[in-house]
Amino acid sequence: DGGITQSPKYLFRKEGQNVTLSCEQNLNHDAMYWYRQDPGQGLRLIYYSQIVNDFQKGDIAEGYSVSREKKESFPLTVTSAQKNPTAFYLCASTKTPRRGGYTGELFFGEGSRLTVL
Amino acid sequence: KNEVEQSPQNLTAQEGEFITINCSYSVGISALHWLQQHPGGGIVSLFMLSSGKKKHGRLIATINIQEKHSSLHITASHPRDSAVYICAAGGNTDKLIFGTGTRLQVFP
Numbered sequence A: 001d002g003g004i005t006q007s008p009k010y011l012f013r014k015e016g017q018n019v020t021l022s023c024e025q026n027l028n029h030d031a032m033y034w035y036r037q038d039p040g041q042g043l044r045l046i047y048y049s050q051i052v053n054d055f056q057k058g059d060i061a062e063g064y065s066v067s068r069e070k071k072e073s074f075p076l077t078v079t080s081a082q083k084n085p086t087a088f089y090l091c092a093s094t095k096t097p098r099r100g101g102y103t104g105e106l107f108f109g110e111g112s113r114l115t116v117l
Numbered sequence B: 001k002n003e004v005e006q007s008p009q010n011l012t013a014q015e016g017e018f019i020t021i022n023c024s025y026s027v028g029i030s031a032l033h034w035l036q037q038h039p040g041g042g043i044v045s046l047f048m049l050s051s052g053k054k055k056h057g058r059l060i061a062t063i064n065i066q067e068k069h070s071s072l073h074i075t076a077s078h079p080r081d082s083a084v085y086i087c088a089a090g091g092n093t094d095k096l097i098f099g100t101g102t103r104l105q106v107f108p
Helices: none
Strands: A004-007 A010-013 A019-025 A031-037 A044-051 A054-057 A064-066 A076-078 A087-094 A112-116 B004-007 B010-014 B019-025 B031-037 B043-049 B052-056 B059-064 B069-074 B083-090 B096-098 B102-107
Touching: A004 A087, A010 A019, A019 A031, A019 A087, A019 A112, A044 A064, A076 A087, B004 B083, B010 B019, B019 B031, B019 B083, B019 B102, B031 B069, B043 B052, B043 B059, B043 B069, B069 B083
Parallel strands: A010 A112, B010 B102
Antiparallel strands: A004 A019, A019 A076, A031 A044, A031 A087, A044 A054, A064 A076, A087 A112, B004 B019, B019 B069, B031 B043, B031 B083, B052 B059, B059 B069, B083 B096, B083 B102
C-alpha cells in the first residue's frame, strides 16, 4: 500500500545536537511538506518542495534545513539553531499542487515526536 | 483573530449522538480541508471541498462560500470517532492555514 513513512517516531536530543527526521513516500507525489505541531496551535509550515532539487521556506523555517534529492524523500534536519525544537513534526504530500493553490488530497505520515533534554 | 477558527475546542458526546464541528475562515479559499488526527498523532484527510456538500459514510461536510463557513457532521457517533478534527483553508498561495482543532470524545 502506498503511503508516507516517517522515522523515528520518537527522538530525544541533547541541546546543541542536530537531528534529522526522515520522510519517505511511495505515492509518486511531486509536492512534500514539513509541519510542526505544538499544543493549542494549528499546524505550521516549516518547508515545502514542489519538485526534486527545489524547496521553499515556510512560515517557521529558521533553525531547520531540508533537502530534496529524490522525489520519494524529503528529510528535515533540526539544527542547534532552533530555539524550541521540542514538538511533534508531520510530513505530508500532495500529488501536484497547481500554481497558486492546493489541489488534491493531503496525505500525512504518522509523525515524529522530538524531545530536547 | 485567527484566519481559521474552529468551534467548539472540545466536545464530548454519548454514542449515537449527532455531532457538528464548525469552521469559519476569513481568507479567500480554493479549497477547505477536513482532517482527522488520531490519538497516536497520525492525520488522515477526510474531505476536500470547495462548494456544496460531500458525504462519506457517517461523515458529512458542508461549506457556504458566501458566509465563509464549513461544518463537519458525524451521524450516529461511535467511540472510534474520538479524535481531533482539524479544518484547513487553502487559498491562492501554496500554503494551507490550519485551525487549532476540535477534540471529540465519544463515550459508550
